[in-house]
Amino acid sequence: MHIFKNIARQFKEGLFTNNPVLVQLVGMYPTMAVSTSLQNGVGMGLAATAVLICSNMVISLLRKIIPQKVRIACYVVIIAAFVTIVDLVLQAFLPDLSNSLGVFIPLIVVNCIILARAEAFASKNGVFASAIDGLTMGLGFTLALCILSTIREILGSGTILGVPLFGDGYTPVLLFILPAGGFLTLGVVIAVFQTIMKKVQRRNKA
Numbered sequence: 001m002h003i004f005k006n007i008a009r010q011f012k013e014g015l016f017t018n019n020p021v022l023v024q025l026v027g028m029y030p031t032m033a034v035s036t037s038l039q040n041g042v043g044m045g046l047a048a049t050a051v052l053i054c055s056n057m058v059i060s061l062l063r064k065i066i067p068q069k070v071r072i073a074c075y076v077v078i079i080a081a082f083v084t085i086v087d088l089v090l091q092a093f094l095p096d097l098s099n100s101l102g103v104f105i106p107l108i109v110v111n112c113i114i115l116a117r118a119e120a121f122a123s124k125n126g127v128f129a130s131a132i133d134g135l136t137m138g139l140g141f142t143l144a145l146c147i148l149s150t151i152r153e154i155l156g157s158g159t160i161l162g163v164p165l166f167g168d169g170y171t172p173v174l175l176f177i178l179p180a181g182g183f184l185t186l187g188v189v190i191a192v193f194q195t196i197m198k199k200v201q202r203r204n205k206a
Contacts, residue, residue, distance in 0.1 A: 006132075007132055010129075011136050014133070014137045014139060015140045016197065017197070019140040019143070019144060020137055020141050021141060022193045023194075025190075027111055030048075030107065031182075032182040034101060035148040035149040035152055035182060036153065036182075037149055037162070038150050039149075039162065040101060041148065041149030044145060045138070045139075045143075045146065048113070048114065048138055048141055048142075049138025049141070050086055050138075051082045052113070052117060053138065054085075055118060055122070056117060056118065056121070056122040056130040056134035057127050059074075059118045059122040059130070060122045060129075060130035061127055063123045066123075072119070075119065079115065080109045083106060087106060113137060144189075147189055148185055148189060151185050152176045152177060152181060153177075155172070155173050156173055156174060156177035156181060157177060
């Protein structure tokens with residue numbers, strides 16, 4: 001029963017109370033870069049989730065062996081290995097998505113979400129808990145990307161997953177697929193998310 005409570009708590013933290021993008025405000029670079037379409041957002045989110053789970057598990061397994069002074073370098077090497085695997089899998093089985101995401105898949109290596117979870121959680125906890133942490137934080141990252149990508153694609157392109165929504169009469173607001181539109185959308189989403197979370201917290205306390 002205690003295990004299930006811990007898993008539920010980790011899911012709550014990863015998706016809501018400690019969401020890496022909407023609460024911790026980390027991983028902003030890939031969030032801004034790939035959130036112009038829902039396909040890219042889902043692809044990047046799931047790729048990062050796979051790397052998070054695998055790297056967390058391996059780092060947890062090796063946490064007592066890795067020397068303290070070189071732990072960050074070791075973490076980066078482990079993360080880079082799994083990023084390479086994910087990149088090759090995408091190139092082999094999802095070439096269109098791989099081409100669309102381009103250099104941002106290899107750049108997962110320097111995504112501060114992954115390194116932060118390795119340092120803050122995987123290096124201090126068991127393999128199972130670390131795998132769940134990677135899953136929940138990855139899903140939280142994916143959720144934030146999907147929200148931003150959906151808003152930006154609908155408003156900036158008039159489509160969702162490439163399917164037109166409004167017909168020929170709709171004029172896309174191109175600002176939303178530009179960097180400025182990304183920052184504007186992110187700011188509004190964070191403000192709405194934080195407002196909702198504060199109301200939920202006040203209701204729970206009451």
